[in-house]
Amino acid sequence: MSCSAYRWTSLRPFLFGSLVVLCFIGLFITYRSDIKYPNYCPAFLCADKAQTQKIQTAAVDAENEIIVLFWLWPFDIKYELHCNITRCHLTYDKTLYQKAHGVMFHHWEIHGNLDNFPKMPRPSFQKWLWFNMEPPSKLRQIPGVNNIFNLTCNYRRDSNIQVPYGYLLPVTSEDESFKLPAKDKLVCWIVTNWSEQLKRVQYYNELKKYIKIHVYGKAFGQRISIEEYPKILSSCKFYLSFENSIYEDYITEKFYKPLIMGTVPITLGPPKQTYEEYAPADSFIHVDDFSSPQKLAERLLYLDQNNTEYMQFFNWRSMYKAQESEFVSEQACQTCKYLQDHKEYQAVNDLISWYWG
Structure with missing residues (x-):
């Protein structure tokens, strides 16, 4: 056997192994590009997570419209939505969830186990709003609503977004x-x-x-x-x-x-x-x-x-x-205006004590 033939024979396992590794990496990268990682970003694939969130938030703030999404139809009625405030987009379209700045949940339709809430993680810029115009005596208390909402939209003057009748x-x-x-x-x-x-x-x-x-x-x-x-x-x-x-x-x-x-x-x-x-x-x-x-x-x-x-x-x-007040449109419109003016983080930690206490 010649010297060159011997070298080729000895290198074949190494080259074959390298080719397999390269193919695997290529397949992994292709596969990963189709996966969404809402809360997890491996260090070897992504930049610093905090920096990534800052970039995402900045992109949202730069959008032309504030999107307010009704996740649950109030009383199972799809009310007509309209608003005369500029840069406000009101919708029932759940495909806009990832882009929505505010998501409104009407208390009457909330399931006790919250199984009709979004299954996708909440984007960092998004706020969830508890929305209700009924008095406490007409509503059931749901323990799960504590520590889940960012804002309240209600007739009360101490609500984040007050909408009187x-x-x-x-x-x-x-x-x-x-x-x-x-x-x-x-x-x-x-x-x-x-x-x-x-x-x-x-x-x-x-x-x-x-x-x-x-x-x-x-x-x-x-x-x-x-x-x-x-x-x-x-x-x-x-x-x-x-x-x-x-x-x-x-x-x-x-x-x-x-x-x-x-x-x-x-x-x-x-x-x-x-x-x-x-x-x-x-x-x-x-x-x-x-x-x-x-x-x-x-x-x-x-x-x-x-x-x-x-x-x-x-x-x-x-x-x-x-x-x-025009039910639903008024609440959504005022919510949109509030979200335009308030970018800071807010939370409703004890909704039950506030409303039923």
């Missing part, structure tokens, strides 16, 4: 001047839920002894249509804006609808001072201002005979108009 806006030159609707009833009440244990039912049962109250709704066996509702409400001088649950800041459409339709709300719910955070003190009557339902009835009967004093309840209409 309605609000007052300044009157513009385009708005028509206020005209009081014709009135042929003194006091009205439209109600669906009825329970003798509710404070509002107890108050009504006493008030009706001293004044006639026109009642409508399922609770009284007289259902009304959507078309009938505004006609009835606007035809009454006063409306019983009684909340079925009395909790901090819980002021619902029962207060705002009469304001919109030219009727004076009689409120039973949070303290009067809370209502005054949302509307002028002379735009409504609060039951706490009277020592008894009888005294309230006497005041209403007096106002029925004194139109000048009654009309003072509408002085605010020269400056403001009332408007209801």
Whole structure:
């Protein structure tokens, strides 16, 4: 055997082994390029993890739009989403999860074991929002919701993103001047839920002894249509804006609808001072201002005979108009605005104590 032949024969195992190793590395790199590593990045393949996260966050911040994703449809209804705030993209499209800056979870649809939450890890720039407009008495407590959310979106003033059921806006030159609707009833009440244990039912049962109250709704066996509702409400001088649950800041459409339709709300719910955070003190009557339902009835009967004093309840209409919040779009829009202004890390560590405590 020649010297060159001997050398080739002796090198063949080494070259063959090297070729196998190179093939393996090539296959591994090709395979790895198709794998997503949301939380794990081997040191020999990736740069420093903290540096990588900084790069990812910077890329997200540079995007043109803030994406707000509804992970769960509120009450299983796919509401129409729209927002007049620039750089806001509202969506139900779960394929945008990895790009979404905020993901909203409506409490009513959350499973007790959280099995309808995303299975993918949360991107470092993304915030999860607990979203709910119902009072604590109507919601079940889910222990798993503690230490999982970054923000709250709720009617309460101490929520990260507060969205009340309605609000007052300044009157513009385009708005028509206020005209009081014709009135042929003194006091009205439209109600669906009825329970003798509710404070509002107890108050009504006493008030009706001293004044006639026109009642409508399922609770009284007289259902009304959507078309009938505004006609009835606007035809009454006063409306019983009684909340079925009395909790901090819980002021619902029962207060705002009469304001919109030219009727004076009689409120039973949070303290009067809370209502005054949302509307002028002379735009409504609060039951706490009277020592008894009888005294309230006497005041209403007096106002029925004194139109000048009654009309003072509408002085605010020269400056403001009332408007209801648009459910879902309003919450998503305000969330988007908040995410535009707040990039810092935030967490809700004890949601249950905050809302149900």
